[in-house]
Amino acid sequence: MKKIKLYALTGFLGSGKTTILKNLLTNLDGKKVGVLQNEFGKLGIDGEILRKDDDLEMIEINKGSIFCSCLKLSFVEALVELSTKNIEYLFVESSGLADPSNMKEILKATAVASGDVYEFEGAICLVDALNFEEQIADLETVERQLKHCNIAVISKMDLVDEERYESLVEHIRKINPVCRIVKSYNGKIDFDLLAEDLKQFSWAESEETTNTKENKPKTLFITYDKEMEKEKFHKFLESIKDKCYRMKGFFNIEGSWNQVDVVGTTINYEKCESKDSSELVIISKIGPAIIKPIFTEWEAIFGEKPALKN
């Protein structure tokens, strides 16, 4: 039996993993593909974006990193389940805060449970050309993602100049001298990469992940059942964005549904299909201390308390 080609998609929050994945799935149209999606929040926002294809077998594992001790058994279980679905490719899109250093431990356990069904082709790490330098200074996770990748895909190249690219390559090389480095413009990558032997670009040995229950970043949700005024919403996002690793969600803004993404200093709105309710996921950079500014800013802007949940 032919083994399932397994790829891990890593990279920090907002680096473009889901966009690249959508692009890869388009190229694999007609093939049976599995996606295992992992998000830190309780809401599977990216799952909503992807779940449209009959040939797609999808499992979501939310509320933490799939590499953390509290979820890695669920990760193995999902890999075992997907191995029975007659798929040719499996993409594991890990949370932007996931440290994949122990991927080999997961694969070893999966092989014990379901035999040698997967061929791990490699980890594709998205590097956000705009925000990488700031992110890597903040978190060891970003360094681990790069250290354990086979290809570093520098995303958002359309938004930076060549000088920035060269300094990014220099920085990446200090962390991972072996991985292949490729550029991505407008969320696209060269599909032929999947035909290459990426295993030759392996660098770091497997090690313990830095993801633990104790250092898991605080995730909060705001729900809103009315139509949102764009100016006020934008003002709110601006007021707390420096305290967050990431915000994302779907909002009914002045009568039309938008997917909202906040990465670094950039706030992006993109039209999307209608949803049942407006929801925003907030991943805090400052732990529970973010609750107070959320309440203060929201009340000042909207004149009422936010529907905030843990």
Add this chain to the structure above:
Amino acid sequence: MGLFSKNKKDNNIESIKGARVKVLGSSCENCHATAIAVKAALEELGECSDIEFVEDLAEIVAYGVMTTPSIVIDDKVVSKGETLNKKEAIKLLKEEI
């Protein structure tokens, strides 16, 4: 850092390789609490209270379990994914030992 790290001041349990009773788990509160309850239950029943705490993922999966904490006695899985207190552990051990 393992659950049975020497750095843990309270309720530190030594994991004995090859013990008859094994607790399969990760370094989460529920697994830790169950291991402590099983050890206390063994002591109360006057049994050898050595336990092995198995954190190795491949080893856990080899027992056919995908949820922790789980308890293995004489290589037989007797509890899966249940957090036990001392009373519950005593009941289980009485039935299985």
